[in-house]
Amino acid sequence: MSETGESHQRRLTRNVNELLQELRVAQAGVQILFGFLLSIAFTDKYASISGHVRVTHLVTVLCAAAAVAFLTAPAAWHRVLFRQGRREEVVRTGNAFALVGLAFLALAMTGTVLLVVEVILPTWAAIVVGALALVVFSGLWFVAPLSTKGAEHRERP
DSSP: OOTTSOOHHHHHHHHHHHHHHHHHHHHHHHHHHHHHHHHHTTSTGGGGSOHHHHHHHHHHHHHHHHHHHHHHHHHHHHHHTTTTTOHHHHHHHHHHHHHHHHHHHHHHHHHHHHHHHHHHSOHHHHHHHHHHHHHHHHIIIIIHHHHHHHHHHHHOO
């Protein structure tokens, strides 16, 4: 039993459920983004875009595909390992997959912002806006949580 009176198995079950619930939010968004990115290649305008925009689009599509793979992997692991007593492994691996998936999603979102801004503004401005998008995503999703975690540990006796 933990300090809260929760058994190890109950805690693992809760952790799996929380992980899968959190991933549902990210999965929906990344799947919509992936579909949007795929549809771009089938537009009339795509035939006339420059080579570097095509490369940006391809890299962005690949990042979105990687995000889909990593963000859906925990659900697949849970289903495959269901009732085998391996919840701890599902939680540990699922957490790692979720973090990698979020990193790829941040890159895909950054690439999407870059693509859209390249259509509207000069390339140098698009790069600046894309870099700002990367800073915002990585800052909110990784840097801020890690910095607050460090602050918590410093305050504990």
